[in-house]
Amino acid sequence: MSERFAFTLIKADGGARLGEIATPRGKIRTPAFMPVGTAATVKAVYTDQLKAAGADVVLANTYHLMLRPGAERIARLGGLHAFMRWDRPIGTDSGGFQVMSLAKLRKVTDEGVAFQSHIDGASHLLTPERAIEIQCLLGSDIQMQLDECVALPASREDIERAVDRSLAWAERCKRTFDGLASPGQALFGIVQGGTDARLRARSADELVAMDFPGYAVGGLAVGESQAAMLDTFELTTRRLPAHKPRYLMGVGTPLDMIEAVARGADMFDCVLPTRSGRHGQAFTWAGKVNLKNAGYAEDARPLDPTSSCPAARDYSRAYLHHLVKSQEYLAAMLLSWANVAFYQELMAAMRAAIAEGRFAAWVAQTKTRLGSMEPDP
Amino acid sequence: MSERFAFTLIKADGGARLGEIATPRGKIRTPAFMPVGTAATVKAVYTDQLKAAGADVVLANTYHLMLRPGAERIARLGGLHAFMRWDRPIGTDSGGFQVMSLAKLRKVTDEGVAFQSHIDGASHLLTPERAIEIQCLLGSDIQMQLDECVALPASREDIERAVDRSLAWAERCKRTFDGLASPGQALFGIVQGGTDARLRARSADELVAMDFPGYAVGGLAVGESQAAMLDTFELTTRRLPAHKPRYLMGVGTPLDMIEAVARGADMFDCVLPTRSGRHGQAFTWAGKVNLKNAGYAEDARPLDPTSSCPAARDYSRAYLHHLVKSQEYLAAMLLSWANVAFYQELMAAMRAAIAEGRFAAWVAQTKTRLGSMEPDP
Numbered sequence: 001m002s003e004r005f006a007f008t009l010i011k012a013d014g015g016a017r018l019g020e021i022a023t024p025r026g027k028i029r030t031p032a033f034m035p036v037g038t039a040a041t042v043k044a045v046y047t048d049q050l051k052a053a054g055a056d057v058v059l060a061n062t063y064h065l066m067l068r069p070g071a072e073r074i075a076r077l078g079g080l081h082a083f084m085r086w087d088r089p090i091g092t093d094s095g096g097f098q099v100m101s102l103a104k105l106r107k108v109t110d111e112g113v114a115f116q117s118h119i120d121g122a123s124h125l126l127t128p129e130r131a132i133e134i135q136c137l138l139g140s141d142i143q144m145q146l147d148e149c150v151a152l153p154a155s156r157e158d159i160e161r162a163v164d165r166s167l168a169w170a171e172r173c174k175r176t177f178d179g180l181a182s183p184g185q186a187l188f189g190i191v192q193g194g195t196d197a198r199l200r201a202r203s204a205d206e207l208v209a210m211d212f213p214g215y216a217v218g219g220l221a222v223g224e225s226q227a228a229m230l231d232t233f234e235l236t237t238r239r240l241p242a243h244k245p246r247y248l249m250g251v252g253t254p255l256d257m258i259e260a261v262a263r264g265a266d267m268f269d270c271v272l273p274t275r276s277g278r279h280g281q282a283f284t285w286a287g288k289v290n291l292k293n294a295g296y297a298e299d300a301r302p303l304d305p306t307s308s309c310p311a312a313r314d315y316s317r318a319y320l321h322h323l324v325k326s327q328e329y330l331a332a333m334l335l336s337w338a339n340v341a342f343y344q345e346l347m348a349a350m351r352a353a354i355a356e357g358r359f360a361a362w363v364a365q366t367k368t369r370l371g372s373m374e375p376d377p
Numbered sequence: 378m379s380e381r382f383a384f385t386l387i388k389a390d391g392g393a394r395l396g397e398i399a400t401p402r403g404k405i406r407t408p409a410f411m412p413v414g415t416a417a418t419v420k421a422v423y424t425d426q427l428k429a430a431g432a433d434v435v436l437a438n439t440y441h442l443m444l445r446p447g448a449e450r451i452a453r454l455g456g457l458h459a460f461m462r463w464d465r466p467i468g469t470d471s472g473g474f475q476v477m478s479l480a481k482l483r484k485v486t487d488e489g490v491a492f493q494s495h496i497d498g499a500s501h502l503l504t505p506e507r508a509i510e511i512q513c514l515l516g517s518d519i520q521m522q523l524d525e526c527v528a529l530p531a532s533r534e535d536i537e538r539a540v541d542r543s544l545a546w547a548e549r550c551k552r553t554f555d556g557l558a559s560p561g562q563a564l565f566g567i568v569q570g571g572t573d574a575r576l577r578a579r580s581a582d583e584l585v586a587m588d589f590p591g592y593a594v595g596g597l598a599v600g601e602s603q604a605a606m607l608d609t610f611e612l613t614t615r616r617l618p619a620h621k622p623r624y625l626m627g628v629g630t631p632l633d634m635i636e637a638v639a640r641g642a643d644m645f646d647c648v649l650p651t652r653s654g655r656h657g658q659a660f661t662w663a664g665k666v667n668l669k670n671a672g673y674a675e676d677a678r679p680l681d682p683t684s685s686c687p688a689a690r691d692y693s694r695a696y697l698h699h700l701v702k703s704q705e706y707l708a709a710m711l712l713s714w715a716n717v718a719f720y721q722e723l724m725a726a727m728r729a730a731i732a733e734g735r736f737a738a739w740v741a742q743t744k745t746r747l748g749s750m751e752p753d754p
Contacts, residue, residue: 040699044706069674069699077677077695085691297446300454314462318454322417322446329421329709 002027005141005186005213007245007266011354015234015264018354021214021245023141024184025081025089027056030245030266031350033257033343034059034091036274039068040084043274044332045340047086053309053341054348057089057142059269062134063098066124067117071137079139091142091269093249094131094173094190097149097218108148110165128172132187136180143181144216145173147190152223159194162219163203166192170207188247190218191240195232204239215240216247217265221256230259237264254283254346254370258363261350273343277336280324284312284342287370291335296321309341379404382518382563382590384622384643388731392611392641395731398591398622400518401561402458402466404433407622407643408727410634410720411436411468413651416445417461420651421706421713424463430686430718431725434466434519436646439511440475443501444494448514456516468519468646470626471508471550471567474526474595485525487542505549509564513557520558521593522550524567529600536571539596540580543569547584565624567595568617572609581616592617593624594642598633607636614641631660631723631747635740638727650720654713657701661689661719664747668712673698686718 002022007030011018021028035042035050038061042050050058060080065071077083080090096113099106103115103124112127131146147166150158170189177187189207193199207215217236220229229251237246247267248260257268273283282289284304289296299317307313311334323331353362379399384407388395398405412419412427415438419427427435437457442448454460457467473490476483480492480501489504508523524543527535547566554564566584570576584592594613597606606628614623624644625637634645650660659666661681666673676694684690688711700708730739 039703039705040696041705041707044710046707046710068703069695073675073695076675077693083693083696083699085696298450298453316454316460318446318450319417319460319462322460326416326445328416328418329706330418330423332706333421333423333710 002184004184007214007243009243011357012242013354013357013359014262016261016350016354016359017264017266018351019245019266021089023089023186025087025141028089028267029056029347029351031257031261031347032056032267033347034267034269035340035343036061036269036271037084037086038271039064040074040080042336042340044278044329044336045274047084049337050086050340051088053337054344055088055340057091058086059091059093060084060138060140061098062092062095062131062138063102065138066095066126066134067119071134075137075139079137081139089141090139092135092138092140092144094144094146095126095134096131096146097250099126100149100151108165110168112146128169129176132173132176132180136177136182136185139182141185142214143177143185143187145170145187145190147192147218149192149219149222150194152194152219154194156196156199159192159196159199163192163199166190167203167206170210170212174210174212186213188212188214188216190216190249191236192219193232193236194219195224195228197232197235200232200236201239204236208239208241212244214245214247216249218249220248221250221252226256226259229256230263233260233265234263254343255367257346258350258366262359262363273339274336277339278332280331280335282312282320282335282342283339285345285369289317291317291320291324291331293321303338304342307338307341307345309338311335311338312341379561381561384591384620386620388734389619390731390734390736391639393638393727393731393736394641394643395728396622396643398466400466400563402464402518405466405644406433406724406728408634408638408724409433409644410724411644411646412717412720413438413646413648414461414463415648416441417451417457419713419717421655421709422651422717424461426714427463427717428465430714431721432465432717434468435463436468436470437461437515437517438475439469439472439508439515440479442515443472443503443511444496448511452514452516456514458516466518467516469512469515469517469521471521471523472503472511473508473523474627476503477526477528485542487545489523505546506553509550509553509557513554513559513562516559518562519591520554520562520564522547522564522567524569524595526569526596526599527571529571529596531571533573533576536569536573536576540569540576543567544580544583547587547589551587551589563590565589565591565593567593567626568613569596570609570613571596572601572605574609574612577609577613578616581613585616585618589621591622591624593626595626597625598627598629603633603636606633607640610637610642611640631720632744634723635727635743639736639740650716651713654716655709657708657712659689659697659712659719660716662722662746666694668694668697668701668708670698680715681719684715684718684722686715688712688715689718
């Protein structure tokens with residue numbers, strides 16, 4: 001275990017990067033996918049299952065945890081790791097994105113974001129200082145600055161104002177973090193700027209000048225096309241230092257992640273594997289499988305006989321179909337588990353391909369495999 | 378593994394009995410609690426967790442499985458054991474009780490029960506012959522005759538008619554079972570008769586004359602007092618042969634089961650541990666714990682530090698409270714698991730006390746422990 005946060009770039013293969021983040025709570029092999037544990041639990045999945053699947057880190061949501069059970073309460077209970085029984089690294093977002101998507105009566109000013117809880121309507125103010133304070137109370141290993149994220153499409157003025165505000169907040173977050181954080185914890189800056197190349201460049205350059213230990217690329221996958229998302233990500237990463245990890249927030253589908261890794265992404269998070277699992281959909285190496293389809297009612301095959309995940313390997317599609325149709329807990333449990341495991345298998349396969357210098361060939365081959373996806377019903 | 382169904386009465390201690398049922402799929406230590414896997418899954422619990430908790434047998438519901446996914450479908454998929462990945466014994470009810478409680482437009486005649494599915498309104502006819510055919514298609518190790526169960530209070534005429542009809546159905550079930558069943562499977566007769574001592578006696582005597590390998594006591598815990606339930610059970614068991622297992626259907630609470638074991642019960646099933654788990658309530662040796670209570674919000678103690686079940690031992694009450702309040706899947710998962718494990722611990726403790734000839738003392742001591750239950754909020 002490292003006593004400090006450090007990123008090692010082990011190998012580059014084209015734009016793709018193999019790396020390792022060292023933290024006091026263990027290492028994170030990159031490219032890494034962080035399963036999302038919104039309310040201190042990756043929905044319907046045990047932490048032991050996450051570990052066995054190969055997850056090195058999970059992402060928790062500051063917005064949800066500040067409202068319930070509360071950051072001070074989690075701190076009194078020994079921090080988020082002890083609370084949710086996960087002793088490996090935890091990343092947290094700043095809360096800003098979810099305030100904008102979930103809270104009521106939100107109002108953004110230079111001071112911060114005032115909003116009402118979607119749970120009980122109580123008024124809250126999330127400032128850059130408070131966002132860091134909360135993440136430190138949680139004990140997050142990889143923290144995010146508070147940023148302002150605008151939904152696309154948006155006017156250039158709106159995007160520019162969000163960029164300026166996010167840069168100012170980055171400085172305030174950094175100052176607070178430097179005073180509060182424990183050794184080995186890291187704060188990432190978040191590049192904003194919509195799909196505007198000049199704004200992205202300015203945001204990246206100014207954040208790089210502040211010398212964060214890692215950079216997130218935010219404000220993407222919020223309504224723009226996949227091509228625009230990837231183009232913007234690529235031109236952003238060109239301005240980021242090679243020796244710092246890059247986290248593409250909120251992405252995504254297997255194909256999104258493959259294309260982003262090809263453009264230099266090191267870290268991802270997304271609710272897709274667990275949300276899809278709760279809706280009867282499985283990710284496999286042969287593409288998506290929608291277990292609601294009546295065609296699986298007597299299909300004795302497992303999702304993937306070669307998987308190391310029992311959920312994918314040991315249960316028939318017919319049984320999974322039955323569980324989904326019957327709205328049984330076990331449907332969400334098995335499919336979320338299988339999907340989280342598939343996402344980890346996908347990351348492991350990318351890491352292996354980069355290590356062996358065959359990432360481009362792997363991408364071509366894998367896109368064909370995953371592209372043979374069963375269409376959604 | 379035995380090639381046939383056999384019950385061994387190992388020891389009696391007062392009215393309580395220690396025994397073992399041998400089946401081709403493994404032994405069942407009695408007194409035994411059968412977790413209920415209604416729709417081919419014990420809700421929110423993995424079969425590996427059931428095994429680790431010490432469950433020797435689970436109970437599945439014929440009514441639910443005949444409607445979805447269908448008995449013939451399960452048979453084509455290799456039977457219920459393979460379908461739900463449970464290789465130990467499975468018991469099934471006959472479907473009759475749940476038709477009466479769940480189905481629409483049900484009509485009981487001497488032929489059987491006509492009803493409409495609560496899922497899609499489709500018409501079905503469940504006869505004694507079909508009830509056995511379904512249980513054989515499922516591959517059930519311990520099957521139940523179709524019976525007519527009347528809700529209490531009921532008129533003596535209604536109860537007597539149900540007793541007569543159930544006895545006639547017992548003969549038809551036995552005839553069908555003798556033609557269809559596999560070696561080692563067993564069919565139990567079900568004693569009916571409400572709380573009427575004479576009707577219970579007649580029902581028991583006539584079933585005993587038919588020589589079933591085991592006897593269920595049905596039609597209890599359907600509205601009568603605990604005292605009436607226990608009195609009726611006790612007078613019923615007096616007429617049942619000592620060398621056959623006795624199954625008190627649908628019971629119950631820990632205290633119900635303790636009292637019933639004292640009166641000669643060998644087997645139980647109940648949805649209480651899993652249903653309570655889904656509603657935020659845990660069973661422990663110190664009584665019931667309602668995790669919705671705000672008093673647990675910062676309680677760092679686990680449910681039971683001495684439990685062998687990780688759900689009861691390794692998570693704080695504060696975390697469980699948070700999961701329950703947040704309506705997270707993991708709340709139902711952990712509490713159902715903990716409760717199923719507690720029910721198995723309770724059975725193991727009763728078996729140990731009977732083996733050591735100290736059951737009466739154990740009951741007195743345990744009733745005090747469990748009686749110090751936290752009141753429901």
